[in-house]
Amino acid sequence: MIGSFEGDTPITVGADKGYDTKDFVKDLRQMNATPHVAQNVKRPGGSAIDGRTTRHAGYQISQMKRKRIEEVFGWLKTVGLLRKTRHRGLFRVGWVFTFAATAYNLVRMRNLLPPAVPAE
DSSP: GGGGGGGSOOOOEEGGGGGGOOHHHHHHHHTEEEEEEOTTTTSOOOOOOOOHHSHHHHHHHHHHHHHHHHHHHHHHHHHHHSSSSSSSSHHHHHHHHHHHHHHHHHHHHHHHHHHOOOOO
């Protein structure tokens, strides 16, 4: 998919630390894509993401936004019961996913509302 982007405008690609490999990062840079991959500093040989990427504020912002997305999927797996589906087939599993995502959005909207002011 990354190779399908045309033009000379650089793009950023976010991924989890499983993609923090020298080959993947090198391939992204050859495709004019900035790798916003989470660093895996515990990997033997260290992380493939160096200071060229991490020194920019955009990398930090990308990592914070990535965490927000991961929180949604974490909620869907634990509270939304999607860690192990109880249904088979794309239609039924898709319906359960839509239902769980809708429930997440309702909970999120409730949390975004300002606190109710008591009537005097």
